[in-house]
Amino acid sequence: MYGGDEVSALVIDVGWNTCKAGYAGEDAPKAVFPSLVGVIEKSGAADGSAAALGNGDVEMGDAEEKRTGNKPGGDGNDKARKANRKLYVNALGFRRDFMEVVPTVKEGLVADWDLVEGLWEHAFRERLLVDPREHPMLLAEPSHNTNSSRETTVELMFEKHQVPALFLAKNAVLTSFASGRATSLVVDSGGGSTTVAAVHDGYVLRKAIVRSPIGGDALTEAMLNTVESMNVMIKPRYSFKRTEVRLGEFRVTDLDLPNTTESYRRYQQRCIAADIKESVCRVADSTFEEKQYQNIPTQPYELPDGNIVEIGADRFRIPEIIFNPSILKSIPGMEKVAEEQGRISGLPTMVLESINKCDADIRRELFSGILLAGGNAVMTQMKERLEKELMEEAPQAARVKVISSGNNIERRFSVWIGGSILASLGSFQQMWMSKPEYEENGPSFVHRKCP
Amino acid sequence: MANASTGIGVNDCCKLRFLELKVKKTAPYIIFKIDEAKHEVTVDQIGASGESFEDFAKALPEGECRYAVYDYEFTNADNCKKTKIFFISWCPCTAKVKARMIYAASKERFRRELDGIQLELQATDASELDVELMREKVY
Numbered sequence: 001m002y003g004g005d006e007v008s009a010l011v012i013d014v015g016w017n018t019c020k021a022g023y024a025g026e027d028a029p030k031a032v033f034p035s036l037v038g039v040i041e042k043s044g045a046a047d048g049s050a051a052a053l054g055n056g057d058v059e060m061g062d063a064e065e066k067r068t069g070n071k072p073g074g075d076g077n078d079k080a081r082k083a084n085r086k087l088y089v090n091a092l093g094f095r096r097d098f099m100e101v102v103p104t105v106k107e108g109l110v111a112d113w114d115l116v117e118g119l120w121e122h123a124f125r126e127r128l129l130v131d132p133r134e135h136p137m138l139l140a141e142p143s144h145n146t147n148s149s150r151e152t153t154v155e156l157m158f159e160k161h162q163v164p165a166l167f168l169a170k171n172a173v174l175t176s177f178a179s180g181r182a183t184s185l186v187v188d189s190g191g192g193s194t195t196v197a198a199v200h201d202g203y204v205l206r207k208a209i210v211r212s213p214i215g216g217d218a219l220t221e222a223m224l225n226t227v228e229s230m231n232v233m234i235k236p237r238y239s240f241k242r243t244e245v246r247l248g249e250f251r252v253t254d255l256d257l258p259n260t261t262e263s264y265r266r267y268q269q270r271c272i273a274a275d276i277k278e279s280v281c282r283v284a285d286s287t288f289e290e291k292q293y294q295n296i297p298t299q300p301y302e303l304p305d306g307n308i309v310e311i312g313a314d315r316f317r318i319p320e321i322i323f324n325p326s327i328l329k330s331i332p333g334m335e336k337v338a339e340e341q342g343r344i345s346g347l348p349t350m351v352l353e354s355i356n357k358c359d360a361d362i363r364r365e366l367f368s369g370i371l372l373a374g375g376n377a378v379m380t381q382m383k384e385r386l387e388k389e390l391m392e393e394a395p396q397a398a399r400v401k402v403i404s405s406g407n408n409i410e411r412r413f414s415v416w417i418g419g420s421i422l423a424s425l426g427s428f429q430q431m432w433m434s435k436p437e438y439e440e441n442g443p444s445f446v447h448r449k450c451p
Numbered sequence: 452m453a454n455a456s457t458g459i460g461v462n463d464c465c466k467l468r469f470l471e472l473k474v475k476k477t478a479p480y481i482i483f484k485i486d487e488a489k490h491e492v493t494v495d496q497i498g499a500s501g502e503s504f505e506d507f508a509k510a511l512p513e514g515e516c517r518y519a520v521y522d523y524e525f526t527n528a529d530n531c532k533k534t535k536i537f538f539i540s541w542c543p544c545t546a547k548v549k550a551r552m553i554y555a556a557s558k559e560r561f562r563r564e565l566d567g568i569q570l571e572l573q574a575t576d577a578s579e580l581d582v583e584l585m586r587e588k589v590y
Contacts, residue, residue: 180516202558368573
C-alpha cells in the first residue's frame, strides 16, 4: 500500500507517433512530443559537429551518460553501447549530419529500451521538470503487451528512476473507463497500427484482440507516394532556403547537404505529407468508387517551398485504406507494402472478427458500445462511416452504436486522459505497486498488482 | 481485486436497502451515487411503490452518473408474473469525464456486493434507458 495522497502522480503514454506525458488530474497532457528519436552512431566526425550544433535543443546523450556513470553497479556493456550512440529526443526539427530517425515502438511493442529510456528522461527532466523519485507513475501499456516487456518496464522504473510507486494500465481499459463504460469494444486507431480490443468489466479479453498495421502513418505514407507520383517533389524544410526578392516574390535555393540520412529526409517529408493529409482528407460517406469521385473539385495545398499541389479524388481514396486496405494496390509506390503485409482486413471486418471471438453472451453489449479513439480517429466522418458499415454487416438483433468524443483532444488523448483521472483518484492510492513491494517480491509481482 | 479498481468502498446502507428491495419488494428501484469525499457508494434515492419505469428514468439526473437497481416485472411464456433485478449503470456522455471514469472503474466491485442481481444494463443516453431493452434481455 502506498499512501502518497498529496503528491500528484505522473502519467505517461508512449505511442508510436507521439509520447504523452503530464500530471494526473489535468485534462490534457502537459507534454506531447514525437516518439521517434534521432540517433547518431558515434564515429568521429559526426560527434564534434553535432555537439557544436546544440542550438538550444535537448541533448539526451550527454545527460544520459553522466547519469549512468554515477550509478554504482551500472552494466559495463550497456554503458559502452550507450556511449557509442547519441540520442536526440524531441530534436528532430533540426537537421544533423548522419542522424538517423528511429521509431521507439514497433507493432505496438517497445522495440528499443534505450530510446524509451530517452523519452522518459526527456519527459521528466526537460518537460515536466520533476524528479521521478518523488512521484508515483502511471504508465499506459498496449493491450497485447508481453509479460517480459512489462517486467522490464517495472525494473527500469524502480531500479533506475527510483519511483516510489508504479501502476501499469492497459490502453483499452483506460479508454473504456474514460468514456464511462466498463464493458466496451475499443477501436484504437493510432499512428503505427490499429487495435481492436474487447474490454469486459474492466479487463481486456486478450483472445479477442485484433490488430492491423494500418494506422495514421500508413495513410501519411500513401499521401507522400501519391503526391510524388504527381511529379511534385515534397522538399523538406531544411533542404532549401527561401528568400523574398521583391514583395510577395520568393526565390528558392536548394542547399547541398550530402550527409543527411535517408531516414531523416523521409521523416521530414512525412511530416509535410501528414499535414496535407490532416488538412484535406476525409472519409467517404460510402464505399469509395473511382468513378463517382472523378469530378470532385480539387483542394490546393501550399508546400513549404511555395509550390502548390492540388489534391482531388485522393482526398477520399487515401482514408479509404482504413476501410478497404486492398486499395493500397492502386496507390503508386504502395504496392510493395500491400504485398509484404499480406492480407489485411478493413476496420469493420476487424471489429466483427473481434466481437465474434468473444463469448456469445456479451456480443450484443459490445455492439452497442464501440468506442473509437486514437490519433487517426480524428479523421472527419470516420465514426459515421464505421457505424454505417457495421450496421449493414452486424446480425439483425444487434443494436450498433459507435461512440467517440466530439472533442478532438479527448479522442486523441483518451488513453492519457483515462490514466490521468484514474491516478488522481484519492481512493486509487492503495492500488499502486510500491517500491517496498517491488523489493520484496521482484518484478513479476506486477502481474498480480496490475493484471 | 478488479483491474484498475478505484478503491471506492460501499456503505452498508446500500446492501440493506437492496435486500429490502429483493426480499420485501418495498420499492421498484434504488438509485445509488458515489460520495467522493467519503470514497464510498451511498444510497441516493429510493422509488416509492407503484412508480413506473418512466418515473425511474426521470429520477436519474441528466448530467451526472449514477448506479441503480431496478426490479423489472414481466409476464413469462407461461403467463406467470415474474421479476428480475437489473443493475443499471447510468453514465451519460454529458457527465464529466472524471465522474464517468470513477463510475465505470468502481462498478464491478459495487455490483459484487449486491447479491442477487440477474441482469445488467449500461446506459450512456436516454435512448438506452428503455423498457424494450430490458424485455429483450429477459427473453
